[in-house]
Amino acid sequence: MTQLFFEYGAMGSGKTIEILKVAHNYELQGKKVLLMTPDVDDRAGVGVIASRIGLKRAAVAIHKSDDLFAEVLKNTDDLAAILIDEAQFLAAKQVDQLAQIVDELNIPVMTFGLRQDAFNHLFPGSKRLFEIADKLEEMKTICTFCGKKAITQLRIVDGQPQYEGDQVFIGGDEAYVPVCRKHWYHPDQKRLAELFDTKQHAAN
Structure with a gap:
């Protein structure tokens, strides 16, 4: 079933490793994926998805003004899935565009990101994903100080x-x-x- 997914977790929970693994698994089956990431996260360069353990891949950079539905319409041939890292940085309207991709183009969209910021307030992208995503899944890691689940x-x-x-x-x-x-x-x-x-x- 084609759905809009949001996999979320605290920093260090392995979100970026997971998105790279998912992309690799699709491609092992000969399927085409579109990797995207907001341009605000430029730690490894604009349009680069990079994990803490050194794995990285080029991706399409998302700008705040981009219409993601229109962007994907340009590149729908044989597209099996869209994978988006750092989804918390998306604008709310861009999350709505992802839902439009799922519903009208029948392409699954998997997003990965933080639930909230360092002050425990939802990011706009995360908030909208919690409101309209078909499936939510928490990725877990442990607290730096006590070993309990980090939230x-x-x-x-x-x-x-x-x-x-x-x-x-x-x-x-x-x-x-x-x-x-x-x-x-x-x-x-x-x-x-x-x-x-x-x-x-x-x-x-």
């Missing part, structure tokens, strides 16, 4: 947790750690200092 991520700047600021702040392991709700409010400062001192030494 969000804590933003770290200069070794200190941040509880206000811009919703979009692009970064990876050097800027975020996955955490449970308890440790989002009360992070282990000693562990945090050790962790980011280690990351700083690794970077140097």
Whole structure:
């Protein structure tokens, strides 16, 4: 059944590895997929889907003003699926366009991304996906401090947790750690200092 999927999880839950695996599995069967990612995430370059373990692939860069239905209409020949990374950065209207692709073009769309930002507020793209996606699936990882399920991520700047600021702040392991709700409010400062001192030494 053709559906709009949203697989979500905290940072470090393996979302990007999963999207690359799904693409690989389709292609092993000789099927064509369209990989896309918002251009705001430029850590590995604009239009690149890259995981923390070094796997990466080129993708079509999505701009905030793009009409995704119109873009896909240009490239529908033998298209088995559309795979979108960092879907939290999509505009709400772009999520509606993905639903239109599913319903009118009969092409499955699988999106991957964060549920909420570092301040525990839904991203616009994630909010709309929760409202209209056919299937939701949580990808799990553990809290940096206690090993319980992480439900969000804590933003770290200069070794200190941040509880206000811009919703979009692009970064990876050097800027975020996955955490449970308890440790989002009360992070282990000693562990945090050790962790980011280690990351700083690794970077140097």
